[in-house]
Amino acid sequence: MTRLKARCPRCRAKLTAMLELGKAPSCPACGHGLPLPQEQLARSGPVQVCCVCDGAQFYRRRDLPRGLGLIVTASAALMFLILMAVGIPFWIALSVLLATAALDAWMFRRLKEVTVCYRCEAEYRGNRLDPGHRAYDIHLAEQVR
Numbered sequence: 001m002t003r004l005k006a007r008c009p010r011c012r013a014k015l016t017a018m019l020e021l022g023k024a025p026s027c028p029a030c031g032h033g034l035p036l037p038q039e040q041l042a043r044s045g046p047v048q049v050c051c052v053c054d055g056a057q058f059y060r061r062r063d064l065p066r067g068l069g070l071i072v073t074a075s076a077a078l079m080f081l082i083l084m085a086v087g088i089p090f091w092i093a094l095s096v097l098l099a100t101a102a103l104d105a106w107m108f109r110r111l112k113e114v115t116v117c118y119r120c121e122a123e124y125r126g127n128r129l130d131p132g133h134r135a136y137d138i139h140l141a142e143q144v145r
C-alpha cells in the first residue's frame with residue numbers, strides 16, 4: 001500500500017492518506033478532494049504522476065528524519081571526548097566511536113527510500129521504487145518549479 005504525505009494544494013494543510021483503489025484522498029482541513037490515485041500507485045507500484053500536482057518528476061531520498069544522523073554522529077564524538085577526558089584508554093574510546101559509526105551505517109542501509117515530488121514535495125512511501133528516479137538534482141528542481 002502506498003502512503004501519501006503532502007500539503008493540500010488549496011489550503012496548505014498537512015495531509016496524509018493511504019492510496020487505495022477507487023478512493024480519492026481529501027484534505028482534513030478544507031475538504032478539498034484530490035483526484036483518484038492511479039491504479040498502479042494504489043497497487044503499490046512506482047509513482048509516475050503526482051496525485052497532488054500532476055508533476056511527473058520525482059527524486060528519491062532515504063527516509064531519515066532530518067538531523068538524526070547528525071545527532072548520532074555528534075553524540076558519538078561527544079562520548080569519545082568524555083571517555084578521553086576521564087582517562088579511558090584511547091583505543092577503547094576509539095572503538096566506541098567506531099562502533100557508533102558502524103551502527104550508523106547499518107541503520108542508514110536499512111532505511112527505506114521515499115519518493116518525493118519535485119514540484120509539490122509530496123512524499124510516497126511503501127510502494128515500489130521506480131529505478132528511473134534518481135537522488136535530488138538541483139538543476140532538475142529548477143526546471144520543474
Ligand SMILES: [Zn+2]
Nearest residue numbers: 008011027030
Ligand atoms: Zn485543504
Ligand SMILES: [Zn+2]
Nearest residue numbers: 050053117120
Ligand atoms: Zn506533486
